[in-house]
Amino acid sequence: MTPSLLTNAELYRCAFEGMCDPILLLKDGRFVDCNAATLKMLGGITKSQLIDRTPGDISPAYQPDGRTSADKAEATIAIAMREGFHRFEWMHARADGSEFLVEISLTPITVGSEVVLLTLWRDITERxxxxxxxxxxxxxxxxxxxxxxxxxxxxxxxxxxxxxxxxxxxxxxxxxxxxxxxxxxxxxxxxxxxxxxxxxxxxxxxxxxxxxxxxxxxxxxxxxxxxxxxxxxxxxxxxxxxxxxxxxxxxxxxxxxxxxxxxxxxxxxxxxxxxxxxxxxxxxxxxxxxxxxxxxxxxxxxxxAHYRLLTEDALDVIWKTDSELRMTYISPADERLRGYRADEVVGHHVFELFTDEGIATAKEIMRQRKAIGSPAAQADFINFEAQHRCKDGRTIWGEIFSTAVFDEQGAITGYHGITREISKRKQMEEQVRQLAFHDSLTNLPNRRLLYDRLKQSMAASKRSGCHNAVMFLDLDNFKPLNDAHGHEAGDLLLIIAADRLKRSVREIDTVARFGGDEFVVVLNELDADRAASTALAGNVAEKIRAALSAPYLLTISKDGKTDIVVEHRCTVSIGVVVFINHEVNQDDILKWADATMYLAKEQGRNMICFFEGEI
Known part of the structure; x- marks a missing residue:
């Protein structure tokens, strides 16, 4: 049958049943219709078993927030009817008693002469x-x-x-x-x-x-x-x-x-x-x-411990300087670490050992020590870390322990100390910091770093007077890939999607993985004019939409056997918020971008929607 021959009722039923997400209709707090995806998610009940039942009838007695399912259902329906839309999380129960978490959207619509609630479910258990x-x-x-x-x-x-x-x-x-x-x-x-x-x-x-x-x-x-x-x-x-x-x-x-x-x-x-x-x-x-x-x-x-036992063949560098910080002795370990012979170091200023950053660190430590003033305090060991220059052009990290040497009158005659290489430790510390602030799969900033970048973006907007933008992205048609080929395929697609996102924006912008198949993009320094900024953000969003909609070729190993190549297509729904200065908080901006992204989902997916509310 051609579309032109379909009645309105047939069109409604085709669209209703064709959606892959569960859709239900609520009237007077009871279900009056649902699509096949609803029955599948509930685990085998029939439509006749669902119709005329309340949300509380297919849910545990209490919701995760402590309210009874009956009370929460009544309250959320009232909010949706009063405000025209409401989204919230809800715990449902399948026919076998197992529980699953969904995100529910309630929207009042008019069917004939009656007002019913269009109800959309989205399983967020994995998220x-x-x-x-x-x-x-x-x-x-x-x-x-x-x-x-x-x-x-x-x-x-x-x-x-x-x-x-x-x-x-x-x-x-x-x-x-x-x-x-x-x-x-x-x-x-x-x-x-x-x-x-x-x-x-x-x-x-x-x-x-x-x-x-x-x-x-x-x-x-x-x-x-x-x-x-x-x-x-x-x-x-x-x-x-x-x-x-x-x-x-x-x-x-x-x-x-x-x-x-x-x-x-x-x-x-x-x-x-x-x-x-x-x-x-x-x-x-x-x-x-x-x-x-x-x-x-x-x-x-x-x-x-070995160093304490062995002095002559110490792995750490032992050194001495005069009162002007010129080297008077350095142990053979320095040649092993940095490549310089002792005769190339003795007589030179100690700062020649360090990089520019290391010199700045050493000067600051000396300034702080001098500010103390007390001779007794200056006799204590100081400890700091600094980068050192090597003869072959490399840099290494050293941890320095140093103290002053005094004559009988209390005047400083020189300094001596120990330098221990800590390059591997610094590398491991950097790896830990990287893991703490970046997503391990895509290497994009994670939520924690995203909030910091967004805070910086809002502060920069206030200083410059330029608008910035936040985009909330959710991949469409991602879950079927996981279902058909497993998480390995999904992970490969997310890595490719992250790379396409980074290529679609500037160095000054931020691309972060928010969780699952959701990403957030922060665009900085757009324009002082809101309309111009909106147009710029729209251009970037369209560039991203086109990039993420291109086919993905994924090479997957099946049970350790021959690799297979899977072609998968997925689109993206994008919600955009354009803002200026920091008169709103980060949570509100992300919430608005998230809500606008869901509006793009509800309008057919593969779309870009802009937040149109007051900021």
């Missing part, structure tokens, strides 16, 4: 889980940046995963120095008798999930402990601990060495979903960062 993982990951990275002890960080990792899913019991086991036995790193939720029984177990094939994973270097998934051959020696122990499944992932160093294992247990036999495997991999990577950093710190402590 919320990704947000919770990002919060957990950021917390762990903060502990790393704060130099917390390894046991504290490992327990934080384990408890963080357990909070993501209360059915999970997690452990981190560490290989001993010989690489033959596993020791408990963190296992707060497993019984003490179980932890004692497996302490220092020798790894090998058939030594449970963790012993096998540590020995083979491969992930080991045991769905049912009671029947799996790897668990035969420990069946009674596992039964006593009420453990039914164990999935173990090797924790590898940056060079590929197995450091230990991260494992997830369940009380009952349980097969992992793809999202569970993704969680295991990401968590094992976090643990590897913590363990490697601890090993590096331990090596540094050993190095310091």
């Amino acid at each position: 919320k889980q990704a947000e919770r993982f990002e919060q957990f990951r950021s917390h762990v990275l903060e502990l790393l940046a704060g130099d917390q002890p390894l046991p504290v960080i490992l327990e934080a990792i384990v408890r963080g995963v357990e909070q993501l899913d209360s059915a999970m019991l997690c452990t981190i086991l560490l290989l001993d120095k010989d690489g033959k036995r596993l020791k408990t790193g963190a296992a707060p939720s497993l019984p003490d008798f179980y932890n004692r029984a497996i302490e220092s177990v020798e790894i090998g094939v058939g030594v449970g999930s963790c012993g096998t994973a540590a020995f083979t270097g491969e992930r080991v998934i045991v769905d049912d402990i009671a029947t799996h051959a790897y668990w035969a020696p420990f069946t009674e122990l596992a039964a006593q601990a009420k453990l039914g499944a164990c999935w173990s992932q090797p924790i590898r160093s940056s060079t590929g060495q197995v450091l230990g294992t991260f494992a997830i247990y369940h009380h009952e036999a349980h097969r992992p979903a793809e999202s569970d495997l993704h969680l295991i991999e990401q968590t094992a990577h976090l643990a590897s960062i913590a363990i490697e950093r601890s090993v590096a710190a331990e090596k540094l402590r050993d190095s310091e």
Whole structure:
């Protein structure tokens, strides 16, 4: 049948049933119609079972915010009817009793002579889980940046995963120095008798999930402990601990060495979903960062102890200067580190060792020390970090410990000290900072850095008098790719999309990953005129829309076998807010951009919408 021959009712029904997201109609607080996508999301109920029921009838008794489902439904319907639109989060229950979180949009529409509520559902379970993982990951990275002890960080990792899913019991086991036995790193939720029984177990094939994973270097998934051959020696122990499944992932160093294992247990036999495997991999990577950093710190402590024992052949640089800061002695270690012979250094000013940034740091430390004035205070050791020049053009980081030398009258006759190379430590600290403020998949700024960039953008707008803009982007047709080809394909597409986004904007602009398949772009220094700024933002948004709508060719490995190339097409819905100065807060700007993006979704997707409200 051609479109021209369709009646209005037929057109409505085709559009209604053709939407991939659930759509329902509410009248007087009860459902009067729904599409097939609604029934699919609810897990097998029929339309006749849904019609004439209330939202509370297909929901748990209480919502996550503590209100009863009946009270919250009545309140949200009232808001939508009063304000013409309302969006909120809601917990529904499937036919099998499992619960899932949705984002609901309510819009009053007139059908004939009656007003009904057009109701749109969007499953946000995965998005919320990704947000919770990002919060957990950021917390762990903060502990790393704060130099917390390894046991504290490992327990934080384990408890963080357990909070993501209360059915999970997690452990981190560490290989001993010989690489033959596993020791408990963190296992707060497993019984003490179980932890004692497996302490220092020798790894090998058939030594449970963790012993096998540590020995083979491969992930080991045991769905049912009671029947799996790897668990035969420990069946009674596992039964006593009420453990039914164990999935173990090797924790590898940056060079590929197995450091230990991260494992997830369940009380009952349980097969992992793809999202569970993704969680295991990401968590094992976090643990590897913590363990490697601890090993590096331990090596540094050993190095310091060695220095105290050995002076002549010290790895650190020992040096002396006169009162004018000209070098009078430098140990052979300097030649090994920087490439300069002692005769090329002695007699030269100490500042010649440093880069311009290092000189500035040293001068500031000296100014602060001089301001103290007290001879006793000036006799104390000072400690600072500075970049040093090398003969081959490289720069290295050094940690300097220095003190003044006084004559009998209390006058400074010179200085002496030690310089220790800390380039690897600085590199690791920078890596931790990078992980704390950037998305690990796309390397784009994460939410935390986005808020900082947006704050700077708002302050710059106030100073310059120019408008700026925020774009909220959500990829259309992304979920079917994950469903058909798995998270590996989705991750590849997100990496390509991030690269296309960066190529579509200027260096002064910011592209951030907000979560899942959502991105945020901040455009800076547009124009003093709002209309001109809106036009500029529109041009950039159209450039982005065209770039992200181009086909994606994704090379995917299937079960470790031959790679396949998948062509996928997805579009993008974009919400844009143009603003000036900082008279509004960041949350409002992002909320408006998000709401405008959803308006683009509701108007057919693959669209750009501008926020038209008052700022």
